[in-house]
Amino acid sequence: MDLQLSFKKPSLLELEGISTWSEKNLQSALDDQRVIGAYYNDLFVGYLIFSKPDWCIEDLVISESFRRKGFAKALIAELVKQITSGESIYLEVRSKNLAALSLYQSENFKRIGIRQAYYSDDDAIIMRRIV
Numbered sequence: 001m002d003l004q005l006s007f008k009k010p011s012l013l014e015l016e017g018i019s020t021w022s023e024k025n026l027q028s029a030l031d032d033q034r035v036i037g038a039y040y041n042d043l044f045v046g047y048l049i050f051s052k053p054d055w056c057i058e059d060l061v062i063s064e065s066f067r068r069k070g071f072a073k074a075l076i077a078e079l080v081k082q083i084t085s086g087e088s089i090y091l092e093v094r095s096k097n098l099a100a101l102s103l104y105q106s107e108n109f110k111r112i113g114i115r116q117a118y119y120s121d122d123d124a125i126i127m128r129r130i131v
């Protein structure tokens, strides 16, 4: 795959185009330098929001028309560059979100727990990857 891929801090407007988060929470993540935007030929295709220093993936979204092209994998790899070897990345994912579960499994995240009924209509699977 020959991707013309780059990463930078996205704008609030770009995030709002594909995010379900509130403007306030998006702006706060931007202010704290916790957002990585992915660009394909300078076109915004998706983002990853994380927390630090505990390294949780809080949100990861790829624009629908750009899915299954490796962009989510690439964003995770970009996050991993910031993390010291031996540290862990954590995340919570809906048990019914098969695309995300499949992505994280393929990226070496292991299931370490479950929060029953964490969402109103679903359980949360807790996953960890040791970098």
Ligand SMILES: CC(C)(COP(=O)(O)OP(=O)(O)OC[C@H]1O[C@@H](n2cnc3c(N)ncnc32)[C@H](O)[C@@H]1OP(=O)(O)O)[C@@H](O)C(=O)NCCC(=O)NCCS
Pocket (backbone or CB within 6 Å): 059, 060, 061, 062, 063, 066, 067, 068, 069, 070, 071, 072, 073, 074, 092, 093, 094, 097, 098, 099, 100, 102, 103, 104, 106
């Ligand atoms: C989950 C999501 C981020 C994946 O993004 P993506 O860029 O399409 O993922 P990638 O192309 O990097 O996929 C990497 C691997 O993940 C798995 N995968 C991704 N989407 C999948 C799907 N719909 N079904 C099954 N496996 C899937 C595959 O193993 C894939 O490798 P392959 O394409 O070589 O088979 C995307 O579907 C999305 O934005 N969903 C809505 C938001 C969401 O649910 N985010 C997760 C919040 S925790």
